[in-house]
Amino acid sequence: MNLTRRKSELVKEFSPMLEKTSTLSKIWIWSLVAIILVGAYALFLQIYEGQSVTGMRDNVVWGIYTVNFIFFLGMGYAGAFISSVLHFIKTPWKNSVSRIVEITTVLSIVIGPVFILLCIYRLDRLHYLFMYPRIQSPITWDVIAVITDLIGCILYLYLTFIPDLAILRDSDNLKVPKWKKKMYRYLAIGYQNTDEQKEKLHKITKTMSVIVIALAIVAYTILAWVFSLTLQPGWNSTIFAPYFIVSGLYTGVAVIILVMYLIRKHLKLEKHIRKVHFIFAGVILLILSLLFGYFTFSEYFPKWFSHKASDTNLLNTLFSNYFWMFIIANYGAVLLPLIIISFKKLRTIKLITLTAVIAIFCLWLNRYLIIIPTLETPYLPIQDTRPEYVHYTATWVEWALTFTGVAAFCLLFTLLIKFVPVIPMSGIIDNETDQNKKKRRFKKTITE
Amino acid sequence: MEKNKNEKSSTNRRNFLKLGLMSSVTAVAGASLISNLASEEELKASGEKVRLLTPDGKVVEVDATNINNYPEAHITPAEARKGIPNRKFVMVIDLAKCKNARKCVEGCQKGHKLDHGEEFMKVQLIQDNPEAEPYWFPKNCMHCDEPPCVTVCPTGATFKRDDNIVLVDTDRCIGCKFCITSCPYSARQFNWEHKAKYDDKSQPYSPETSVPGAEGTVIKCDFCPDMLRQGKLPHCAQSCPMGVIYFGDKNEDIVTNGEETVRFSQLIKDRAGYRHLEHLGTKPNVYYLPPVNKQFPLERGFDIDEEIIERYKDVPYVQELKKQGKL
Numbered sequence: 001m002n003l004t005r006r007k008s009e010l011v012k013e014f015s016p017m018l019e020k021t022s023t024l025s026k027i028w029i030w031s032l033v034a035i036i037l038v039g040a041y042a043l044f045l046q047i048y049e050g051q052s053v054t055g056m057r058d059n060v061v062w063g064i065y066t067v068n069f070i071f072f073l074g075m076g077y078a079g080a081f082i083s084s085v086l087h088f089i090k091t092p093w094k095n096s097v098s099r100i101v102e103i104t105t106v107l108s109i110v111i112g113p114v115f116i117l118l119c120i121y122r123l124d125r126l127h128y129l130f131m132y133p134r135i136q137s138p139i140t141w142d143v144i145a146v147i148t149d150l151i152g153c154i155l156y157l158y159l160t161f162i163p164d165l166a167i168l169r170d171s172d173n174l175k176v177p178k179w180k181k182k183m184y185r186y187l188a189i190g191y192q193n194t195d196e197q198k199e200k201l202h203k204i205t206k207t208m209s210v211i212v213i214a215l216a217i218v219a220y221t222i223l224a225w226v227f228s229l230t231l232q233p234g235w236n237s238t239i240f241a242p243y244f245i246v247s248g249l250y251t252g253v254a255v256i257i258l259v260m261y262l263i264r265k266h267l268k269l270e271k272h273i274r275k276v277h278f279i280f281a282g283v284i285l286l287i288l289s290l291l292f293g294y295f296t297f298s299e300y301f302p303k304w305f306s307h308k309a310s311d312t313n314l315l316n317t318l319f320s321n322y323f324w325m326f327i328i329a330n331y332g333a334v335l336l337p338l339i340i341i342s343f344k345k346l347r348t349i350k351l352i353t354l355t356a357v358i359a360i361f362c363l364w365l366n367r368y369l370i371i372i373p374t375l376e377t378p379y380l381p382i383q384d385t386r387p388e389y390v391h392y393t394a395t396w397v398e399w400a401l402t403f404t405g406v407a408a409f410c411l412l413f414t415l416l417i418k419f420v421p422v423i424p425m426s427g428i429i430d431n432e433t434d435q436n437k438k439k440r441r442f443k444k445t446i447t448e
Numbered sequence: 449m450e451k452n453k454n455e456k457s458s459t460n461r462r463n464f465l466k467l468g469l470m471s472s473v474t475a476v477a478g479a480s481l482i483s484n485l486a487s488e489e490e491l492k493a494s495g496e497k498v499r500l501l502t503p504d505g506k507v508v509e510v511d512a513t514n515i516n517n518y519p520e521a522h523i524t525p526a527e528a529r530k531g532i533p534n535r536k537f538v539m540v541i542d543l544a545k546c547k548n549a550r551k552c553v554e555g556c557q558k559g560h561k562l563d564h565g566e567e568f569m570k571v572q573l574i575q576d577n578p579e580a581e582p583y584w585f586p587k588n589c590m591h592c593d594e595p596p597c598v599t600v601c602p603t604g605a606t607f608k609r610d611d612n613i614v615l616v617d618t619d620r621c622i623g624c625k626f627c628i629t630s631c632p633y634s635a636r637q638f639n640w641e642h643k644a645k646y647d648d649k650s651q652p653y654s655p656e657t658s659v660p661g662a663e664g665t666v667i668k669c670d671f672c673p674d675m676l677r678q679g680k681l682p683h684c685a686q687s688c689p690m691g692v693i694y695f696g697d698k699n700e701d702i703v704t705n706g707e708e709t710v711r712f713s714q715l716i717k718d719r720a721g722y723r724h725l726e727h728l729g730t731k732p733n734v735y736y737l738p739p740v741n742k743q744f745p746l747e748r749g750f751d752i753d754e755e756i757i758e759r760y761k762d763v764p765y766v767q768e769l770k771k772q773g774k775l
Contacts, residue, residue, distance in 0.1 A: 049641060049642075050640055050641030050663060051640050052640040052641035056640070057638075057640065058628070058634075059634065061625040061628045061629060061638060119624065119625070120623055120624050121625075121638075121663070121664030121665070122621065122622045122623040122664045125603075125621075128603045128605075128620060129602055129603060129622065132603045132604050132620065133602070133603070134601060134602055134603065134604045136599050136600075137599065137600050137602040138600060139600065140602050143602070226626075230596065230600070231596055231630065231728050231730075232629065232630075232632075375629065378632070378634045379633070379725060380574075380587065380633060380634050381572070381574075381762065382634070383570075383572050383573065383759040383760055384759055385755055385756075385759050386565065
């Protein structure tokens with residue numbers, strides 16, 4: 001009896017998010033759609049006129065599409081990792097962020113692979129990957145890993161949605177369109193929150209979260225291998241897989257902090273997303289930034305110290321054409337969190353978010369520095385007079401499609417939290433019943 | 449007793465092996481029988497008969513469709529995967545003779561219908577250290593025995609044949625460019641957009657000719673197997689006026705530049721032939737003879753287009769020449 005009342009209370013609290021769309025968010029949605037339309041035109045141009053509209057040429061055959069691919073997938077794998085770890089930690093506050101993490105995960109794993117598709121010229125022959133597969137190729141491994149991971153993460157996200165979908169289905173006074181109600185009914189697959197169902201769902205979710213952690217590690221390792229298994233001086237590195245995983249986790253945490261901040265601000269969820277979340281995430285960000293700095297140093301220091309000709313060439317490229325980018329990427333992603341988050345006084349929500357935003361930018365630059373300077377510095381010197389064959393510069397088409405990816409991420413996120421509350425209601429109820437039980441047990445022990 | 453047991457088990461093993469061998473033989477025989485039947489079915493007689501002389505002097509009458517007009521026969525992508533039987537092709541490039549005449553580049557471009565800027569054969573100017581004099585370095589695909597490009601291809605569009613040649617099947621290529629990033633010799637190029645020449649279907653596509661090209665696929669030096677089938681040298685070796693490029697068969701231990709024919713093993717031994725980037729373990733099939741006792745002064749190579757000279761602007765030697773006003 002008490003439970004049903006609490007449920008309807010929560011639905012009432014969160015229903016404005018699901019029922020109404022404010023003018024501001026309408027503007028937000030339409031400007032995202034506008035960016036995506038520009039991207040669609042750029043995509044049309046690239047397909048119609050060929051990849052000569054991009055900055056990619058014979059030496060730098062992979063440009064910012066690949067950078068974005070690594071960036072988004074890293075974010076996704078990190079999200080999967082974090083949400084699964086959260087699942088095992090028993091604290092009341094994790095509930096407020098768990099859905100944000102899960103949605104971030106799935107969306108970035110959906111959007112990431114689109115960027116690698118933009119890199120492949122003959123999309124009309126994409127089915128050849130399955131018709132004539134060669135298991136020796138790291139790309140085949142990557143295709144298998146990404147698809148498995150995508151399915152795993154979507155399943156996991158869906159499992160965490162079920163109890164809330166059931167609550168939404170059962171609340172009659174929710175004013176949402178009929179199709180949404182139908183969707184709730186259909187997607188809740190008859191979940192009635194009985195003890196047996198609860199137990200089952202809990203078990204499955206737990207198993208899935210273990211699987212998702214494993215999948216994330218395997219899939220991101222394979223992605224790192226796509227580069228480190230080649231003979232290229234900047235890529236053929238034994239620490240690439242753990243380096244990628246650490247920088248992926250770092251990106252993921254930074255993006256989650258930013259999303260948390262935006263959602264808290266815009267949806268007025270100060271009650272649920274509190275300072276403790278930011279401080280906890282900030283401390284993790286600090287640890288990861290130190291690890292990231294350690295890996296970056298371990299990656300470049302031996303190259304500089306042992307000065308093999310091919311490595312020296314790469315370092316020369318990094319310290320000439322890419323000097324500022326190299327400095328900003330490493331200082332911003334390593335030193336800034338150290339300065340801001342180490343001091344207790346500076347640990348404010350705004351400053352932590354600012355650190356996260358700068359870290360995101362620097363980590364993107366870090367991926368750029370891994371991909372492009374390496375391709376510009378092959379074993380045999382590039383002797384060409386066509387400037388675009390010597391240096392890579394991304395064209396507007398590539399930038400438009402990059403921003404389309406970001407816009408698609410924001411748009412899908414916005415639409416998804418219009419469908420299901422961004423704070424899991426079932427989680428709040430579970431926490432409260434847990435606390436009540438504890439209180440009762442406490443009382444019992446005292447009276448006894 | 450013990451011995452008996454052992455014997456029994458060994459005969460068992462032998463029987464098992466025999467059985468395995470037998471069954472595989474029947475499987476192969478069956479498969480070839482089926483494929484023969486299938487190919488016979490495909491060739492419907494046209495009714496037009498042609499009289500031919502066999503090698504032992506008999507005149508036979510065969511159906512016109514059965515004639516394979518070898519060696520100009522069209523080699524389909526499937527056939528191109530097999531390679532020319534009993535051959536192991538190698539190339540030897542004599543750096544002492546090269547004067548950057550660029551005839552190899554032009555011959556190759558003509559033979560493969562390549563545009564300006566599309567070069568399977570590139571002539572680079574390499575200066576190994578500040579003290580050494582630079583040398584002209586013609587570079588094509590090394591047709592490695594451990595080709596990194598082939599290992600990474602997700603669809604098998606690029607493949608290694610029994611005759612040492614690494615080819616690209618542009619009908620199969622999806623344009624992911626992974627092979628380009630994995631080639632340490634930068635031997636591969638990409639068709640970044642559609643060109644009118646790809647529509648010219650007067651010549652059926654074969655990986656052995658790399659013609660006609662296709663947009664969004666990878667291209668590279670193919671060692672001209674179509675020429676080899678006709679018993680001719682590749683375009684580059686044919687067009688070099690200095691006889692820099694030797695081509696031949698490792699099985700026969702013979703290479704030729706069209707003028708002189710020499711023992712491959714002897715040439716490599718005598719002239720200290722080496723392979724480029726040996727330490728990477730790619731095992732190339734293009735050998736280089738070091739640029740010692742050069743036949744032409746290096747400057748002869750600068751007798752070319754301004755645009756091509758511009759390519760070498762980063763070489764310290766060229767910068768020095770420019771400073772002295774000699775270029």
